[in-house]
Amino acid sequence: MANAKELSGAGLRGQIAGKTALSTVGKTGSGLTYRGYDVKDLAAHCEFEEVAHLILKGELPNQAELAAYKQRLKAMRNLPQALKEVLERIPASAHPMDVMRTGCSMLGNIETEQSFAQQHDATDRLLAIFPGLINYWYNFSHNGKRIEVETAADSIAEQFLWTLHGEKPTQLHTDVMNASLILYAEHEFNASTFTARVCASTLSDMHSCITGAIGSLRGPLHGGANEAAMELIEKMDNPDDAEAKLLGMLERKEKIMGFGHAIYAESDPRNAVIKEWSEKLAKANGDTSLYDISVRCESVMWREKKLFCNADFFHASAYNYMGIPTKLFTPIFVCSRLTGWAAHVMEQRADNRIIRPSAEYTGVEPRSVKPIAQR
Ligand SMILES: CCC(=O)SCCNC(=O)CCNC(=O)[C@H](O)C(C)(C)COP(=O)(O)OP(=O)(O)OC[C@H]1O[C@@H](n2cnc3c(N)ncnc32)[C@H](O)[C@@H]1OP(=O)(O)O
Numbered sequence: 606m607a608n609a610k611e612l613s614g615a616g617l618r619g620q621i622a623g624k625t626a627l628s629t630v631g632k633t634g635s636g637l638t639y640r641g642y643d644v645k646d647l648a649a650h651c652e653f654e655e656v657a658h659l660i661l662k663g664e665l666p667n668q669a670e671l672a673a674y675k676q677r678l679k680a681m682r683n684l685p686q687a688l689k690e691v692l693e694r695i696p697a698s699a700h701p702m703d704v705m706r707t708g709c710s711m712l713g714n715i716e717t718e719q720s721f722a723q724q725h726d727a728t729d730r731l732l733a734i735f736p737g738l739i740n741y742w743y744n745f746s747h748n749g750k751r752i753e754v755e756t757a758a759d760s761i762a763e764q765f766l767w768t769l770h771g772e773k774p775t776q777l778h779t780d781v782m783n784a785s786l787i788l789y790a791e792h793e794f795n796a797s798t799f800t801a802r803v804c805a806s807t808l809s810d811m812h813s814c815i816t817g818a819i820g821s822l823r824g825p826l827h828g829g830a831n832e833a834a835m836e837l838i839e840k841m842d843n844p845d846d847a848e849a850k851l852l853g854m855l856e857r858k859e860k861i862m863g864f865g866h867a868i869y870a871e872s873d874p875r876n877a878v879i880k881e882w883s884e885k886l887a888k889a890n891g892d893t894s895l896y897d898i899s900v901r902c903e904s905v906m907w908r909e910k911k912l913f914c915n916a917d918f919f920h921a922s923a924y925n926y927m928g929i930p931t932k933l934f935t936p937i938f939v940c941s942r943l944t945g946w947a948a949h950v951m952e953q954r955a956d957n958r959i960i961r962p963s964a965e966y967t968g969v970e971p972r973s974v975k976p977i978a979q980r
């Protein structure tokens with residue numbers, strides 16, 4: 606069992622900011638559980654929709670419940686015309702996370718959550734629509750194509766790849782995407798989830814909570830790290846070059862994206878799972894260089910700084926091997942983490958008090974206002 610990380614200092618580190626029954630992070634130094642199940646177990650045995658059901662409704666579904674849930678989500682994939690029109694006006698130069706944020710917010714205008722009794726409907730609609738939404742914008746803005754989002758895809762994993770590439774993905778790619786969505790689904794009081802909870806605590810609507818969370822996830826210190834990691838490793842020619850470049854960055858005290866974690870002490874349990882998938886993809890592609898570079902980065906960072914790969918690092922090579930453009934990496938995280946965000950919104954609503962911490966004042970002492978002519 607790994608040692609738990611000592612948590613203190615700025616950034617509210619180590620402070621209990623609320624209660625949750627949804628997940629535990631780093632409780633034993635390295636573990637991650639969703640409602641009591643180990644994430645590795647879930648990633649090995651479940652479909653993402655089973656895990657979404659677990660997180661949002663409390664239990665893993667049986668066969669009939671899963672079939673009904675998947676059918677329900679499948680029937681909710683259509684993009685309203687007004688949303689398509691908004692997406693078509695967003696330029697190709699936009700960051701896809703900004704497109705996600707705008708898309709979510711726009712949906713809140715046309716399919717507003719009128720009362721908390723609709724919170725599951727609003728969440729399911731977002732789960733169903735997000736993959737098609739981002740890939741509709743991507744294909745329209747980059748290839749001038751208006752894609753069909755109501756595909757025959759059997760799952761959210763398949764729907765993402767199908768709407769991106771315009772064809773049914775291979776089983777290997779669907780399996781990797783499925784595991785990836787499970788790994789990213791929920792993570793206690795991380796920055797984006799806390800954003801969603803703060804918003805929920807004002808009794809705001811689901812779309813506002815999720816829109817705010819998307820904005821928080823976008824940053825490179827959080828979900829944006831998978832894109833930043835890709836930008837780093839694609840500049841490396843081979844493992845020796847990777848080592849030389851990393852040593853230089855460490856020397857210059859630069860941050861290496863995809864490494865370290867606010868809570869985990871010695872490893873992020875999600876890394877082993879996505880690393881294994883990345884290796885399988887590398888072998889299937891017949892070109893292991895990106896994987897080999899990533900492995901060298903991992904060993905150099907541990908040797909030099911005792912910093913380990915977080916969930917984002919090997920996602921970069923895995924997504925790249927599946928032909929996913931780098932700027933779509935973090936939106937995939939959104940398609941998954943939506944489950945955790947929404948479940949936290951529901952949990953906050955069920956036992957709410959407005960979240961309003963205090964600040965330690967560091968400004969000037971009280972003073973009087975001089976009339977403007979005397980300043
Ligand atoms: C999967 C979704 C996620 O959001 S996982 C996080 C994704 N973010 C990244 O990969 C960005 C790179 N990592 C980081 O910036 C930090 O490790 C994050 C994740 C923000 C955690 O920050 P914090 O809790 O402050 O780290 P810490 O107290 O453990 O830092 C201890 C000292 O180590 C350093 N450190 C940390 N990470 C890195 C890194 N990736 N590259 C270089 N140095 C790193 C910190 O700066 C800190 O150093 P010092 O003690 O201030 O000198």
Ligand SMILES: O=C([O-])CC(=O)C(=O)O
Nearest residue numbers: 791792794795796867868
């Ligand atoms: O928990 C965190 O601070 C960041 C993280 O790994 C996640 O949100 O998946």
